[in-house]
Amino acid sequence: MDHAPKNTLERWLTGPRIGTLPSPSSLPAPKLSFEFFPPKNEKLEAELWSCIRRLEPLGPRFVSVTYGAGGSTRARTHDTVTRLVQDTSLTPAAHLTCVGATREEVDEVAREYWAAGVRHIVALRGDPPAGASQYTPHPGGYAQAEDLVRGLRRIADFDISVGAYPETHPAALSADADLDFFKRKMDAGANRAITQYFFDTDVYLRFLDRCLAAGITLPIVPGIMPVSNFASVKRFSAMCGASVPSWLEKLFEGLEDDEATRRMVAATVAAEQVRILQANGVDEFHFYTLNRSDLTYAIAHILGARPAAAA
Ligand code: FAD
Numbered sequence: 001m002d003h004a005p006k007n008t009l010e011r012w013l014t015g016p017r018i019g020t021l022p023s024p025s026s027l028p029a030p031k032l033s034f035e036f037f038p039p040k041n042e043k044l045e046a047e048l049w050s051c052i053r054r055l056e057p058l059g060p061r062f063v064s065v066t067y068g069a070g071g072s073t074r075a076r077t078h079d080t081v082t083r084l085v086q087d088t089s090l091t092p093a094a095h096l097t098c099v100g101a102t103r104e105e106v107d108e109v110a111r112e113y114w115a116a117g118v119r120h121i122v123a124l125r126g127d128p129p130a131g132a133s134q135y136t137p138h139p140g141g142y143a144q145a146e147d148l149v150r151g152l153r154r155i156a157d158f159d160i161s162v163g164a165y166p167e168t169h170p171a172a173l174s175a176d177a178d179l180d181f182f183k184r185k186m187d188a189g190a191n192r193a194i195t196q197y198f199f200d201t202d203v204y205l206r207f208l209d210r211c212l213a214a215g216i217t218l219p220i221v222p223g224i225m226p227v228s229n230f231a232s233v234k235r236f237s238a239m240c241g242a243s244v245p246s247w248l249e250k251l252f253e254g255l256e257d258d259e260a261t262r263r264m265v266a267a268t269v270a271a272e273q274v275r276i277l278q279a280n281g282v283d284e285f286h287f288y289t290l291n292r293s294d295l296t297y298a299i300a301h302i303l304g305a306r307p308a309a310a311a
Contacts, residue, residue: 021275021276021278022278022279024275024278024302024303024304025304027278027283027304028283029304029305030278030283030284030285030300030303030304030305031061031283031284031285032058032059032060032284032285032286032287032300032303032305033060033061033062033063033064033093033194033221033284033285033287034055034060034063034064034286034287034289034296035063035064035065035066035286035287035288035289036048036051036052036063036065036066036080036289037065037066037068037073037290037291038065038066038068038073038076038077038079038080039076039080040076044291047291047292048080048291050293051289051291051292052084052088054293055289055293055296055297055300056088056089056090057307058297058300058306058307058308059305059308060090060091061091061284062090062091062092062093062120063084063090063091063092063093064092064093064094064095064120064122064161064286065081065084065092065093065094065095066095067094067095067096067097067124067126069099069126069127069128069129069130070100070126070127070128070129070132071099071100071101071126071129072129072130074109077094078094078109078112078113081094081113081116081118082116085116085117091119091120092118092120093118093120093121093159093161094113094118094120094122095121096109096113096121096122096123096124096148096152097124097125097126098124098125098137098138098141098142098143098144098145098147098148099126099127099128099129099135099138099141100129100138100141101138101141102138102140102141103140103141103142103151104140105141106141106148106151107151107155110151110152110155110156110158111155111156114155114156114158119157119158119159120158120160120161121152121158121159121160121161122160122161122162122163122194123145123148123149123152123160123161123162123185123190124145124148124162124163125143125145135171144181145162145163145185146181146184146185146188147188149162149185149188149189149190150188150189152189153188159191160189161190161191161192161193161194161221162182162185162186162190162192162193162194163193163194163196164182164193164194164195164196164207164211164220165178165182165196165241166195166196166198166203166204166206166207167196167198167203167207167241167242167243168241169241170239170240170241175210176214179210179211179214179216180214182211182214182216183214183215183216186217186218190218191219192218192219192220193218193219193220193221194221194286195207195221195222195223195286196223196240196242197224197225197242197288198223198242198243199242199243199244199248199269199273200245201273201276201277201280203243204222204277205280207220208220219284221284221285221286222277222282222284222285223286223287223288224270224273224274224285224286224287224288224299225270225288226266226267226269226287226288226290226295226296226299227248227252227269227270228262228263228266228290228292228295229262230248230249230252230255230262231256234249248269251265251269252265263294263295266295267299270299271299271302274299274302274303275302275303278303285303287300
């Protein structure tokens, strides 16, 4: 048929067959992890802890705390992670980057984490500090995440996660070169990868195919970003190389001043994304919570996660 479908019946005859998604209760309970950023002031700290307390009963495998660009949140990340060890039942993971520090300084931070009972590090190269457009390795530092993973392996038996880029890291020479470097992080001793967020599920599923073909065998956990503020997600996506499909932009059109509807749309979009992934056999999800619990809680619930007491 060489013309656009005119009506529902024509669309049905010519469109793809998607089938029914299985009910969440027929699938294994998802493994969840939640990402937070360290708070800048007391008000944000209160918000973060109310978010942590709300999500804690969902029993995530781990919760991670980011490390500000250029290592700018070193103390705040450390404080948040150690409080997670001391005051909660959660397993924290500390993000650690190579930026702006010698190997000895980075090793020292890792040793402090180990001594404080932190066993999981998310090992990253890191983004350049504010104002710098390009990444420059510190002369005495770890140059890339791969080197950091090797360094951590020498320090202690950490559980190590690394970043992965379904749409290719924006600074990569090519998609294949990026996969090679990803594989080198696995060979250096990473236990799992967490992906940059993406909005088209096909992008992630195709990435898994490419990883398998490249001999990458570690778990690749999809990073899920519930879009609470479309304008800021669009800005951030341009920097981190995540594409924003036009269908997503259309969904948020006209909702600039209507946060309540925006959040309902955000939950619906993310729920659809995770359900399609779940139907494709994905049972691990890492949520970029942005320190707000409502969307993450709702989406985790749709996936079949229930608070420990209720379960
Ligand atoms: P790498 O794996 O080291 O790769 C970076 C680039 O260099 C890629 O293009 C790669 O192909 C290339 N490359 C790798 N090795 C070599 C080599 N030997 N020679 C030449 N090129 C090479 N940033 C923060 O600052 N703080 C955070 O807390 C933080 N958390 C994140 C969490 C997740 C899940 C993800 C996906 C990203 C996070 N980031 C964070 C962003 C991350 O720091 C940036 O994406 C950064 O630009 C790359 O980090 P990486 O560890 O993936 O780098």
